[in-house]
Amino acid sequence: MAQLGGTPVLIMKEGTQRTRGKDAMENNIAAAIVIAEAVRTSLGPRGMDKMLVDQFGDVVITNDGATILKEIDVQHPAAKMMVEVAKTQDSEVGDGTTTSVILTGELLKRAKKLLEQKIHPTVITEGFRKAAEKAVEILDNMSIKSGIEDKEGLKNAAMTCMGSKIVSESKDELAELCIGAIEAIAEQVNGKWTADIDKVQIQKKEGDSIDDTKLIKGIILDKEVVSPGMPKTVKDAKILLIQTALEIEKTEFDTKLQITSPEQIQQFLNEEERMLRVMVEKIVNSGANVVICQKGIDDMAQHFLTKAGVLAVRRVKKSDLEKLSKATGGMIYTDFDDITADKLGYAGLVEERKIMSDSWIFIEECKDPKSVVILIRGGTELIIDEVDRSLHDALCVIRDVVEDQKIVGGGGAPELETAIQLREYASTLGGREQLAVEIFADALDIIPKTLAENAGLDQIDILMQLRAAHQKGNKFAGFDLETGQVVNDIMTIKVVEPTAVKVQAVKSSVEAASMILRIDDVIAGAKSAMPPMPPGGMPPGMGGGMGMPPGMGGGMPPMY
Numbered sequence: 001m002a003q004l005g006g007t008p009v010l011i012m013k014e015g016t017q018r019t020r021g022k023d024a025m026e027n028n029i030a031a032a033i034v035i036a037e038a039v040r041t042s043l044g045p046r047g048m049d050k051m052l053v054d055q056f057g058d059v060v061i062t063n064d065g066a067t068i069l070k071e072i073d074v075q076h077p078a079a080k081m082m083v084e085v086a087k088t089q090d091s092e093v094g095d096g097t098t099t100s101v102i103l104t105g106e107l108l109k110r111a112k113k114l115l116e117q118k119i120h121p122t123v124i125t126e127g128f129r130k131a132a133e134k135a136v137e138i139l140d141n142m143s144i145k146s147g148i149e150d151k152e153g154l155k156n157a158a159m160t161c162m163g164s165k166i167v168s169e170s171k172d173e174l175a176e177l178c179i180g181a182i183e184a185i186a187e188q189v190n191g192k193w194t195a196d197i198d199k200v201q202i203q204k205k206e207g208d209s210i211d212d213t214k215l216i217k218g219i220i221l222d223k224e225v226v227s228p229g230m231p232k233t234v235k236d237a238k239i240l241l242i243q244t245a246l247e248i249e250k251t252e253f254d255t256k257l258q259i260t261s262p263e264q265i266q267q268f269l270n271e272e273e274r275m276l277r278v279m280v281e282k283i284v285n286s287g288a289n290v291v292i293c294q295k296g297i298d299d300m301a302q303h304f305l306t307k308a309g310v311l312a313v314r315r316v317k318k319s320d321l322e323k324l325s326k327a328t329g330g331m332i333y334t335d336f337d338d339i340t341a342d343k344l345g346y347a348g349l350v351e352e353r354k355i356m357s358d359s360w361i362f363i364e365e366c367k368d369p370k371s372v373v374i375l376i377r378g379g380t381e382l383i384i385d386e387v388d389r390s391l392h393d394a395l396c397v398i399r400d401v402v403e404d405q406k407i408v409g410g411g412g413a414p415e416l417e418t419a420i421q422l423r424e425y426a427s428t429l430g431g432r433e434q435l436a437v438e439i440f441a442d443a444l445d446i447i448p449k450t451l452a453e454n455a456g457l458d459q460i461d462i463l464m465q466l467r468a469a470h471q472k473g474n475k476f477a478g479f480d481l482e483t484g485q486v487v488n489d490i491m492t493i494k495v496v497e498p499t500a501v502k503v504q505a506v507k508s509s510v511e512a513a514s515m516i517l518r519i520d521d522v523i524a525g526a527k528s529a530m531p532p533m534p535p536g537g538m539p540p541g542m543g544g545g546m547g548m549p550p551g552m553g554g555g556m557p558p559m560y
Contacts, residue, residue, distance in 0.1 A: 019522045025115060028078035028516050029108045035074070035082040036105020039065045043098045043447075045163045045481050046455040061382050063164060064389045065098030066090035077524075078516055085512045089504055094197075094396020095161050096501040099447060103509040106446040110439040111517055119432050125514040127429075127436020132510040134425050135440075136503050138418045142475050143406035143499040144491075148186055148193055150401075154179050156496040157401050158394040160410050163495075165390040166383065170210045174387075177215040177374060178394045184217060184372045186402055195399040201323060201373040202391065204384045205355050208377040213387065216373045218347055218366045219327050221320060223313045224359035225352050226297055229306040232352045237311075239345035239363070240288035241321055241332045245295035246279060246314075248272050273300055279336050280304040286339045290350050294321050311350060313361055324363065326371035397498055406499035409490035411478030412448025414502050416466050419444040440510075448478075455481045462486070 019027060041048050042063035052060045052071040060071050069083040085104055086097040111124050146153040158175035167174055185199040203220045225232060259265060276298055283291060283305070291297075291305065291312040305312050316324075325332050330345020348365025374391060378384040401407055408414045422441035426434045445463060452462040462479055465486045469477030478490030487493060 019524075022115075024520055024522045025121075025517070026112070027076075027522070028519055029112050031076040031078040032082050032108050032512075032516055033105045035069065035079045036102050038072070039068055039098050040102050040105075040450055041454060042068065043102060043164070044451040044454050045168070046451075047098075047164050048454070049166070059382065060385070061166075062386055062389060063098075063166075064386075064393070065101055067389055069097075069101070077522070078519075081512055081516060085508050089508050092508075093400050093498070093501045093504045095393045095400075095498075096505045099501075100505040100508045102446055102450060103443060103505060104512045106443040107440065107509060107513040108516060110443050111436075111513065114435060114439065115517075119435065121517045121520075123432045124436045125517055127433035128440055128510050128514055130429070130433060131422055131425075131437040131440035132506050134422060134437075135418050135444075135506045138421050139408065139414060139499055139502050139506070140406070142414065142417060143408050145405060146401050146407045147405040148183065148402045151179065153407050153496060154182075154398050154401055156491075156494040157397050157407060157498055160495050160497055161394050161397045162390050165393075166386045167210055167390045170213075173211060174213065174391060175394065177213065178391060178398055180215050181372050181374060182395060182398045182402060184369050187370070193402050193405075195402050197392075197395045197399055199323070199326060199371045200395055201371065202376065202388055203360075203373055204376045204388060205358075206378065206381055206384060207356050210376075210378050210383070210387055212377040214375045214377075216362065216364050216375060217327075217369045218363040218373065219320065219324050219371065220373050220375060221292075221313060221316060221361040221363070222358065223316060223361055225361070226312050226314050227302045227306050230302075230311050231309060232311075234289050234311050234350045235348065237290045237347045237350040237363070238286075238288050238341075239290045239292060239324070239328050239330050239347060239350070240283055240286065240339065241292050241324055241328075241330045241345060242336075243294045243318075243321070243332055243334045244336070245297070246276070246291075246293055246301040246312075247296050247298040248275055276301045277304055280308065280310075282336045282339055284308045284310065286344065287341045288339075288344055290347075292316055292321065292324060294318060323371040327363065327366045327369040329366070329368065397501065400498035400500040404498060404500040407496050408499050408502060409476035409478060410495040410497040411481070411490040412451050412466070413470075413476045413478035413490045414497075415444040415447040416463075416477075417470055417475045420467070420470055451481070452479065455484070457484050 042050060042065065047063050049061050049063045050068050052062070052068065054071065060067065062068060066086045066089070069086045074080050074083055082101055082104060085100050089097045089100045107128065114124055115121065148154070155175045158178050159171045162168060162171040162174060181200045182195050185197075186193055186195040201219060203222070280301055289310055291310055293312065293314045294316055295314070297305075297312055297314040302312065321332055324330065324345065328345025328347050331343035333339055346367060347363045349362070351362050351364075352359055353362055376384050376387050376391065378387055419441040422437060422444070426437040426441065429437060448466060449459040449463055452459040466477055466479065469486055469488055474488040476489045476491055477486060478495065479486045480493055
């Protein structure tokens, strides 16, 4: 609202709220810190889980930072930016979501003290930018070469990732499954390794235990064999993948046929049967003994396929058909006349199995599958969902190492080493940016401090011991959460993380913190209210006269 000659002039819609200057900054920083504190206790092997209950009563139990923030119904705009940090971290590298959110919160908490000293937000954000660039350089320099040939490095990285999850007791076996999956789908393009984890299909089913989770070098279809007379098991399967329906197609335009005698009806039926028989003969002559069809299969065609001893599956999703093509090496056909024996897919075993109450088709023992499946088992749906999230993180971590080919020690060691070197770098800068770089270094200490705190150890005591070890040149000095002792090289106890995860956490947290710090004016529009109901509670033409049960309709109270 502005004043013009003593008359108030409305600039914005009535009900709009505006917060400016220091109040806007403090509100945004406070909201971001609340989000960071919410996930802080879930960091590390001794971190705790969160139980999240939505408005429908559905329960999620997890300690995955991205999942926690995704499930929380956040209203404050600055808090929503923290949720975006976690989403970015999760989609980019798949792990380190809690680290990035905690680091963002700590950067803002320490930046608030500089703001109180009248240091301009732009100066702080510029210092953060320089500190982030230097931190990425430090992390790259301290990294150790790894890659797809380094089986031990891959396994240790996956086990470290799963060490804080509900699956930690089975992390050894699950890490092996994840490595096998990534090795199957990884490809070398122009001298660089790539691994698309979308080629790893995840299937979940309650029953058995987490230890019964399996890697299948092939695909699982949540379908069953179309006809009970067909074989349920086929060994040395030659698989035909077809997008076209095994049915007589209807004409694309309306037609009228005039039939004058019963013999003509029989001729039509005989011709349909002949066409279907020809289709099936083309399939059988190609040598295929398994047919996977994206569309329908006519009853008559099922009969002919059954007589030929062919196993058939229909109504398979297009995405599953594409995965099957990658797994079996078969071509997806759209025309029966094009089928050739050399373009059929191959699998050592195709079998229908009953899992709990459902029948699934297992296509296994493929020669060189470029698409695989992990079948997750567990006692309850909640456990299976958490295993799914854990395996996703582990697959992403292995992919990061395969593609980036760099690893560092975990346990807060890289953050502490980066902080020490950043303080030395800060001393070379002039002006107030030096203060921003120093608080960035101090903020990095929050990771080892939080790990120690969550493990029930004295965080100050642990931090001092770690700093002393790093000052002696032990760049991967960390503490063993099992014993509570500081070790000079955290990698000796197999605590390993991909460099890409640490680098992305630094980048994400700095960008989010800088954006929040630069906001000095929050203009929130008035929330639109629900239109009032007409007298009687329902619009004209609805209610008691529309055959509604007694007690509803005209007598309903207005809803606001």
